[in-house]
Amino acid sequence: YLLVPALVGLLAMGACEKSAKLSDSSIIPLPQEITNGSGSFELTPEAGIRLVGSGNYLSKIGEHLAEKLRPATGFDIPVSFDSGVIILELTGEASAEGYEILISEEEVKISSSGEAGLFYGVETFLQLFPPLIANRSVQAIEWEIPTGSVKDSPTFEYRGSMLDVARHFISVEDVKYYIDQMAVYKLNHLHLHLTDDQGWRIEIKSWPKLTEIGGSTQVGGGKGGFYTQEQYKEIVAYAADRFITIVPEVDMPGHTNSALASYGELNPGVNLPNGKLDSVNKAPLDFEMPLKNPQASELYTGIEVGWSTFATDLELTYAFVDSVVREITAITPGPYFHIGGDESHVTEKDDYVYFVERVQDIVSKYGKTSIGWDEVATAKLLPGNIAQFWALEENAKLAKDQGNKVLMSPAKKVYLDMQYDSTSRIGLHWAAYVELDSAYLWEPSEYAEGITAADILGVEAPLWTETVTNRADIDYLVFPRIAAIAEVAWTHKDRRNWEGFSKRIPVHGKKWEIQGIGFYKSPTITW
Ligand code: TNX
Numbered sequence: 001y002l003l004v005p006a007l008v009g010l011l012a013m014g015a016c017e018k019s020a021k022l023s024d025s026s027i028i029p030l031p032q033e034i035t036n037g038s039g040s041f042e043l044t045p046e047a048g049i050r051l052v053g054s055g056n057y058l059s060k061i062g063e064h065l066a067e068k069l070r071p072a073t074g075f076d077i078p079v080s081f082d083s084g085v086i087i088l089e090l091t092g093e094a095s096a097e098g099y100e101i102l103i104s105e106e107e108v109k110i111s112s113s114g115e116a117g118l119f120y121g122v123e124t125f126l127q128l129f130p131p132l133i134a135n136r137s138v139q140a141i142e143w144e145i146p147t148g149s150v151k152d153s154p155t156f157e158y159r160g161s162m163l164d165v166a167r168h169f170i171s172v173e174d175v176k177y178y179i180d181q182m183a184v185y186k187l188n189h190l191h192l193h194l195t196d197d198q199g200w201r202i203e204i205k206s207w208p209k210l211t212e213i214g215g216s217t218q219v220g221g222g223k224g225g226f227y228t229q230e231q232y233k234e235i236v237a238y239a240a241d242r243f244i245t246i247v248p249e250v251d252m253p254g255h256t257n258s259a260l261a262s263y264g265e266l267n268p269g270v271n272l273p274n275g276k277l278d279s280v281n282k283a284p285l286d287f288e289m290p291l292k293n294p295q296a297s298e299l300y301t302g303i304e305v306g307w308s309t310f311a312t313d314l315e316l317t318y319a320f321v322d323s324v325v326r327e328i329t330a331i332t333p334g335p336y337f338h339i340g341g342d343e344s345h346v347t348e349k350d351d352y353v354y355f356v357e358r359v360q361d362i363v364s365k366y367g368k369t370s371i372g373w374d375e376v377a378t379a380k381l382l383p384g385n386i387a388q389f390w391a392l393e394e395n396a397k398l399a400k401d402q403g404n405k406v407l408m409s410p411a412k413k414v415y416l417d418m419q420y421d422s423t424s425r426i427g428l429h430w431a432a433y434v435e436l437d438s439a440y441l442w443e444p445s446e447y448a449e450g451i452t453a454a455d456i457l458g459v460e461a462p463l464w465t466e467t468v469t470n471r472a473d474i475d476y477l478v479f480p481r482i483a484a485i486a487e488v489a490w491t492h493k494d495r496r497n498w499e500g501f502s503k504r505i506p507v508h509g510k511k512w513e514i515q516g517i518g519f520y521k522s523p524t525i526t527w
Contacts, residue, residue, distance in 0.1 A: 022103070022148030026507035027127045028483045029186060029490035030500065037147030039105045043129075044143075045075045048084030055090045057115040060241055062088055065122045069129075074138035086110070086125075090118055097188070098153030101125055105147060116243040117153075120186050124150060131510035156444065158407060158458025159489040160189030160247070161416070161482065166196035166258070167303070167465040168218050169225035174471055176238050181478070181517075183242035185486035190239055191247040191338060191371075191460060194227075194328075197257035197300045197308055201226045202248070206323045207263065213299070214258035219466055221301045233331050240333070247371065248328050251340025252321065253310040253347050253355045257300045259320075260308060264296035266320060268311035303466045306345035312355040322362050329366040337363045342373035342390070353379040360385060371407060374399070386457055390415075391431075393448040400450065405457040408444045414485050416477050417464040420520055426467040427477055436522040440484035440501055443493045459489035472518050479512055479519030480505055502526075 023034045049062045062079040065086070069077050078084070089111040096114030099121035110121035126133065128145040161182055163170055170178075179190060194202045200214030203226060215226035227235070236246045260267050297308070310317045329337055339359050344352050356372065356379035363370045364382055371386040374395035380402070381387065387399035388407040396406045411418070411431035418434040419427035432438070445453035461482060468474060483505060487496060502525055509527045512519045521527055 020146050022128070022146040022150070025128050025146070026504035027124055027150075028501070028504055028508060029487035030495055030504070031124060031150045031152035032492060032495060033149075033151040035149045035151075037103065037149070039147045040144045041103050041105055041108060041147055042142060042144045043069070043073060043075070045073075047075060047086060048078045048080065049086045049088060050084030051079065051081050051088050051090075053090030055093065055115050057241070058088070058090055058118070061115065061119050061122060064119070064241075065126070068126050069133070071137065072133045072135040072139045073143055088118055088122070090115060096153075097157075097186075098151075099124070100152075101150040103128075103145065103147045103149065116188070119183075119243050120152070121150075123184060123186060124152065131507050131514065134511040134514040154186065154490045155492050156456065156458035156489050158189055158460070159187045159486065160191055160407075160458065160460035161187055161478075162191035162193055162249075162409075162460060162462035164193040164196070164417075164463060164465040164468075165201050165227075166193055166199045166218075166251075168220075168222070168469050169199060169201060169215075170465070170474075171225070172227065172231050172235060174474070175235055177471065178474065178478075179235075179239050179242055179244055181482070182244060185483055186490055187482075187486055188243055189245050189247055189334075189336075189458075189460065191249060191462070192235075193249045193251065193338075193462070193464075195250050195252075195258060195340075196255045197305070198302075199224050199226075200258040200262065202232060202250075202328065203228045204324050204327050205229070206327065207320065209262040210259060212262070213296075214262040217299050217301055219301055219303055220469070222469075229327070229331055236331065236333065245334035245336070246332060247334060247336045247338050248332055249338030249340055249371075250321075250324055250328070251342065252359065253312055253317075253352065254306060254308055254342065254344030255340060256310050257297055257308040259310075260297045261299045262296065263320070266310055266314075266317055267295055267297060268309060268313075306343040309344055309347040310355070312347060312351040317355075318358055318362070321359055325359075325362050325366055325368075329363075329368050332368070335369050336371050336386070337366070337368040338371045338388075339363060339376070340373060341376040344375070349378075374406075377402065377404070388460065389448060389451070390462075393451075396448045396455075397450050400455045406448075406451055406455050407457045408447065408451075408459045409462055410442070410447055413439055413442045413447070414459065414461040414481075415464065416461050416481060417467065420522065424520075425476070426473055428464070428466065434481070435524060436480055436484055436505075436520075437498055437502075437524045439481040440488065440496075440498055442488065444488065445493070459485065461485045475512075475518045476520050479517055480508065480522060480525075481520075483508055 066077040085107040087109040092113030099112035099117040112118040132139040200210040211226040218224040377387040377398035389396040
């Protein structure tokens with residue numbers, strides 16, 4: 001008699017495994033709708049991917065899926081337009097991000113009217129497999145997933161992260177690694193903070209000293225580095241293959257010491273005679289810089305903020321900005337150019353406003369939309385330009401009142417450089433300690449007074465790198481918080497709850513472990 005309950009228990013366990021429900025899958029971000037079926041689909045050695053429709057990226061999406069499935073299954077997974085039980089169907093040419101997945105016992109069909117949507121369907125599909133799928137070597141298990149359907153689309157159109165490659169330089173390889181991880185969580189914008197007091201990280205052909213001098217060091221005095229324009233293009237293309245738009249930032253008029261150390265002429269008060277423009281500086285944009293009165297500042301490797309500024313009253317400054325914006329926008333297919341604008345504490349208020357308005361005009365001349373940190377809303381924003389809320393609600397409100405949208409990056413919630421708690425080995429904590437639950441438990445449309453869903457472009461999680469020197473540091477601060485923030489940005493608030501998230505995240509922890517990602521094992525989770 002004693003054996004009976006044990007047997008029943010065992011049988012129930014087996015049965016339970018067989019009838020696992022699609023809605024119990026550990027998908028992050030949680031899809032908007034999941035409907036359960038009653039059987040399972042098994043990926044077998046004969047499985048292939050069939051593409052339906054036409055689009056520039058369709059084959060790449062198919063290959064992307066196949067490459068993710070091949071190593072751990074050991075199956076061939078051919079990709080073709082002829083046959084295959086995994087069907088990727090593109091039904092239009094729209095840039096839609098929504099998708100549907102239909103899983104029957106015989107086949108899986110992922111469809112979308114947009115390539116981005118199809119890509120996200122693929123990412124969701126991949127998350128239905130056991131975590132062992134992340135292995136690079138063959139795992140002898142059955143690759144079974146529950147039947148049912150998923151219908152999904154994002155809540156916010158802009159879902160991003162930022163890498164500060166200025167405080168500590170981040171290699172092309174590590175940026176690509178970051179892009180790969182962003183893609184898993186359906187993030188679609190990578191903002192690169194390319195310049196700051198400590199470093200200038202993008203080649204500007206008409207002002208070569210920016211990288212020669214300005215790119216030569218970093219916080220702590222290391223050797224720094226920069227991207228050539230070719231390398232930047234490589235990053236842009238790598239991101240585009242994963243439906244991620246690069247948003248380049250040149251932070252100004254403050255946070256500009258690396259430029260001021262490269263070209264002393266840009267320093268306020270030490271410029272050309274009388275601080276005025278001479279005929280040379282009215283020359284065409286690509287003129288050779290005459291080093292008339294070079295009073296370059298020293299390179300800086302500390303972490304103080306708010307002490308540097310461009311000379312806002314010099315035409316030379318705007319000729320410089322024009323060249324920089326022209327060269328960067330020429331290799332940036334995305335719609336945005338980020339002009340910084342934060343913490344310009346030594347720029348007079350009127351000068352700041354004048355500067356921001358002129359720089360917006362330059363960006364707009366080159367066909368791009370400006371994004372600026374929330375302080376830019378103290379100037380008159382051009383229609384369509386974006387204020388990135390990080391600290392001051394009144395600035396977000398100023399943007400809204402001008403009819404402009406807000407990108408939500410509240411430091412207390414999404415600053416990936418904030419420590420988790422007082423024991424975190426790296427990170428800052430000027431805004432808050434941000435544990436995983438705190439990063440999850442907030443709603444963009446209810447966070448800042450007067451800023452509603454209609455005012456919000458999206459959510460972005462910045463990683464400032466004053467304390468981040470290598471990939472292990474990135475891993476520790478970014479994971480698992482990036483998954484929480486991705487869900488905040490993608491999944492409608494009515495679908496979200498911490499209970500559910502905390503049950504889904506351990507599976508991601510297992511996958512991170514398999515990939516060698518040294519994530520923070522938050523005590524809020526039973527890993
Ligand atoms: C504030 S957030 C800054 C950055 C720092 C960051 C550190 C913002 C727009 N400015 O310059 O790196 O804090 O957390």
